[in-house]
Structures are given as structure tokens and as C-alpha cells.
Amino acid sequence: MKPKVYDEDVREFVQQQRGAFLVLSHDALFNKNLRSTLQRHLHIKDDCVFNVVNHEQMHRELRLLTGQGRRIVFFVEREINGKYSHDLVQFIKNQFQDVLIIILTGEVAREILIYLHEIGANNVITKPISPDILIEKIAFTVKPRGQIGEMIDAGKRLNEAGAYAEAAEMAAKILEIKPGSPAALLVLGDSYKGQGMMDDALAAYTEASRNGKLFLDPLKKIAELHKLTGNVREETRHLERLDKRSPLNVDRKIAIGDNYMSLGERDKAVEVFDDAIKLATREAMAQVGRVTRTIAEHCIGSAPDISEKYLRQSIEAKKGMLDKSDIETFNRLGITLRKQGKWEQAIEEYRKAIKIAPTDAGLFYNMAMAYSEGRQYQDAYNFLDKALRINPELWSTSDTVCVNIASVFLRSARKDQAMEILQKALSANPGFERAKALLREM
Known part of the structure; x- marks a missing residue:
């Protein structure tokens, strides 16, 4: 249970310190979650939240709010329109030193989290985030313990x-x-x-x-x-x-190389400069990957074959440098392939992703769905069982996931498990019509 002191810290920030939340994010779910948390959980009017959609609006609001003497927490996505916001964070830290920055991101490697703090983040939020944890993150950002x-x-x-x-x-x-x-x-x-x-x-x-x-x-x-x-x-x-x-700071690597040059140690300087080039190349390839992924997302509904092409390019752009941040790309590629009836190819992509993230329940669930679409129900059950061992509450993620899980149980001759999942779902949501229909079918 979230200590009430965190609630009071956030209320004090808004009501007594004239605090404001400036948000540069295109994530509608996070924006809704932030406003809902302030209104429903803390009973704070959401007129302290200022949403902006681009850098120009952000700079204008930032100047306006600081000119009014407001304390500011700036929420910013690590990636905006396919570009990292690292330079923006460093600029704000240099120009507006009192602004508190919280970077929003998906699951990323530890080295990236370290780098985000180093460039100026006061805190980092890994999405999705529950209201209680969001309140705690804000409280730890605005008030020293x-x-x-x-x-x-x-x-x-x-x-x-x-x-x-x-x-x-x-x-x-x-x-x-x-x-x-x-x-x-x-x-x-x-x-x-x-x-x-x-x-x-x-x-x-x-x-x-x-x-x-x-x-x-x-x-x-x-x-x-x-x-x-x-x-x-x-x-x-x-x-x-x-x-x-x-190890992700290119400018520092260049500074180290410069120092070795001034010390007359050219071989060491070249070695460090080469590392800087490799890191910059990796960042550039990641940028290419993000652009191709964005194009693929626009095509996934109407032209899955084109979406598949660009998702594969996104993965190819980071070949040899794939990490947990690429799991969503693999998931989308798998869904795109399944839309085209290529369930076996989808399984191949999920297997590659599982090597990167062997404890990601969503990957095992998607693998189960692909096997189910191929009418390989025993294999579907085996991977679904692995998913549920990792996350026993996976069935509660959404109504669709719940019904899909129950359907795999039913088709793999595990009627009792299917009924148990559906009854759990109905106890949480008595109006769940699809669960009622599947129970009647059984």
C-alpha cells in the first residue's frame, strides 16, 4: 500500500508550491493516466497539467510557467517522433536548472537508465505505470526524503x-x-x-x-x-x-580520445575514437530502425505485407545490437505475419525475441496464439503455460487475452482450466458477455 505521505507531498507541490506538470508525450494512455491520478486519487484539479505536442510549444510553455514563478516537473518521452530527446533534456538542465525532469520510456537496459540519469533526468518512469507508483515517482522527484x-x-x-x-x-x-x-x-x-x-x-x-x-x-x-x-x-x-x-556517452569518449592525443598516445586515442564512432553508428542505426518501425505501424492495418517489409528493415538496422527495447518490434512483426496467415514465420520471430527477453510473458503468449492459429493446440498450451508461470495474472490484461487463453485451454482438452479462467474474469467483470458466451458453449 502506498504511504499517504506520498499523496501529501504531491498535493503540497501543486497547492502550496504552485507546482505544474509540463508533458511532452504522444502517449494518450499516459496522459490520461496522469490526469486521472491527480483528479481521482489525489483530488487535485488537472489545471496544473500542461500538455504540449512539439518542442516549440514546450519552449513557449516553459518560459511562461517559469516566468510565473511556477515549480515545474517536466515529463518527456525518451523518444519523440523517432528521435531521442537526450539533447533536449541536457538543454533544459543547462537553461532551466530548477526544472525537474522525469523521462518516460519502455523497458530499457541498465546502461541506458544510468545514462538518462547522467544527462539530467531526476527520475525515470518505465511505462506502463500504476497510479500508486506514479504518485510515488512524482513525490520522490519533488521532495527530498x-x-x-x-x-x-x-x-x-x-x-x-x-x-x-x-x-x-x-x-x-x-x-x-x-x-x-x-x-x-x-x-x-x-x-x-x-x-x-x-x-x-x-x-x-x-x-x-x-x-x-x-x-x-x-x-x-x-x-x-x-x-x-x-x-x-x-x-x-x-x-x-x-x-x-x-558507456553510452559519445561526448565523453571523444574527450578521452582528445586527452590521449594531447598526451601523445595516438594508438589509444584512435581506439577510443573508434569506440565513439561505433556508438554513434549504433545510435544512427537505432534511429533508422525507429523510422522504419513508425512507417510499419501506419501500414499494419491496411497493408500487412508492407508493414512486414519495414518491420524487418527495422530489425535488420540493429542487427547485432538488438536488446529488450526491440521486443515490441518483434511482437508487431509476429502480429503482421499472423495477419497474413504466416503463423510459422511468426513463431520464428518470437523465438528470436525470446532469446533477448526469456522472461517476457507477452512473447510466450503471442507464441501460443501463433500455434493456435496453426491448429497446433498442444504446442499452444505449452507456451501459454510458460506465459502464465511468468505472469499468473496475464488473463486479466484484457478481455481479449482472457478469452484467447480460455479458448486455447478448451481446444487443448483442458476444459476445467478454461472454466476457471472465465469464472475469474466474470467475478471481476460480471458483464463480460464473451466470457458468458464461451461458458455456455462449454
Whole structure:
């Protein structure tokens, strides 16, 4: 159960701090979910939500809201119209430092999550998301947890205002409460740096790095300090440590290569530059994949053969670089093939996807549907059983999924299981006519 304190934190943000939610997303379900959560769960009027559909509208609303002194949480899709919004996030963080950013995405690899936080995301939401978790995500974004979080924010503000001695005092108070706190040590290091005490700043950052091994900021600050003092060798060493933890930053790879060139180590520089090119190529191929997938989605209803062509191109564009973010493409390709009666080819594509995401219940369900369409009911049951072992509540996803599951049970001579699923569905939705009809048929 979601603690009520999260509800109060979000209400306080909107009602007392003049908070506003700026949303750049074409996902109608998320937009509806956000407004519904505020209205029905928190009893907040949705006039604090401002939806925009492009960058021009976003910039206009952002200037207007900040000019009114509003606190802003900016929800933005990781991908808008086939393009990553990473540059946009970095721009907003540089130009509107007080804006809190929540990036919306599907399931992605850990390295991508790390990179999203590194470029400026205050939080990341993996969709779909329930109202309770959405409230919790917003609460953790708009309000630091507890006394220490508030003190750390105060220390950062003091440093930003040039009140370095006061910031150091605040950091000392935090360290008395929580010795070794990496965030407090960063506040302390920044205060020393502001006063020109570089050795003391380096010592504070280094201790923060030791105490927060998964925390990127200490390493970034150490690298910046070495750059400031002209220690190229140490700057490079810490940039490389950052690169190991967050390997998707092309600009950092280029900076490492530049440093090796200035150190006269050309072979190492070329090796790093080659890595940067490979990463940039991967991003470009992903972009091609997104464009072809978008075209395929426009054709899937009226011309599944054309949709199949472009979905295959989307997968081919990322050959050798496929990950969990491509599962939806495989699913759509499978559905497109099934629309054309090519259920065996659909199964081949689902098998490829399962190698990437072996615990994705949806893939096993789709595999079962393909076998069912081929009248291979025992195989359909076997894959459906695997799907339900991964997600026992899969039947409740939608009415169609529920009926499809019951139909496979029935056709594979498992009438009792079919009846059990349908009765569960009717207990949740007594007006479910398709479930009633299938029960009458049995």
C-alpha cells in the first residue's frame, strides 16, 4: 500500500508550491493516466497539467510557467517522433536548472537508465505505470526524503549563491548526522572548489567516490577538477572510470580520445575514437530502425505485407545490437505475419525475441496464439503455460487475452482450466458477455 505521505507531498507541490506538470508525450494512455491520478486519487484539479505536442510549444510553455514563478516537473518521452530527446533534456538542465525532469520510456537496459540519469533526468518512469507508483515517482522527484535530503538541497543552493562558507557548514552538519554521506561530501567539495581550495575539494570528492561506488557525480567532479588544474593524465583516468560505469556517452569518449592525443598516445586515442564512432553508428542505426518501425505501424492495418517489409528493415538496422527495447518490434512483426496467415514465420520471430527477453510473458503468449492459429493446440498450451508461470495474472490484461487463453485451454482438452479462467474474469467483470458466451458453449 502506498504511504499517504506520498499523496501529501504531491498535493503540497501543486497547492502550496504552485507546482505544474509540463508533458511532452504522444502517449494518450499516459496522459490520461496522469490526469486521472491527480483528479481521482489525489483530488487535485488537472489545471496544473500542461500538455504540449512539439518542442516549440514546450519552449513557449516553459518560459511562461517559469516566468510565473511556477515549480515545474517536466515529463518527456525518451523518444519523440523517432528521435531521442537526450539533447533536449541536457538543454533544459543547462537553461532551466530548477526544472525537474522525469523521462518516460519502455523497458530499457541498465546502461541506458544510468545514462538518462547522467544527462539530467531526476527520475525515470518505465511505462506502463500504476497510479500508486506514479504518485510515488512524482513525490520522490519533488521532495527530498527526510531531513538530510532537505539539508543537502539547502547546501547546493548556498553553493549556487556563492555562499561557500555557509555551504561548508551545512555539509558539516549533514556529516555529523550521516558520516560519510557522498551527497554531503559533494556539497563540501563544491564549497572548497568555490573558495579555490582545490586539494581539499579533491579530497572531499575522492571520499565521496569511495563511499558511493555507484554514484557518478563524484567521479565527474574529480575529472572536472583535474581538467581545471591541467592534470590531463588524472582527468583521463577518471573519465575512463566514468566510461566503464556509463558507456553510452559519445561526448565523453571523444574527450578521452582528445586527452590521449594531447598526451601523445595516438594508438589509444584512435581506439577510443573508434569506440565513439561505433556508438554513434549504433545510435544512427537505432534511429533508422525507429523510422522504419513508425512507417510499419501506419501500414499494419491496411497493408500487412508492407508493414512486414519495414518491420524487418527495422530489425535488420540493429542487427547485432538488438536488446529488450526491440521486443515490441518483434511482437508487431509476429502480429503482421499472423495477419497474413504466416503463423510459422511468426513463431520464428518470437523465438528470436525470446532469446533477448526469456522472461517476457507477452512473447510466450503471442507464441501460443501463433500455434493456435496453426491448429497446433498442444504446442499452444505449452507456451501459454510458460506465459502464465511468468505472469499468473496475464488473463486479466484484457478481455481479449482472457478469452484467447480460455479458448486455447478448451481446444487443448483442458476444459476445467478454461472454466476457471472465465469464472475469474466474470467475478471481476460480471458483464463480460464473451466470457458468458464461451461458458455456455462449454
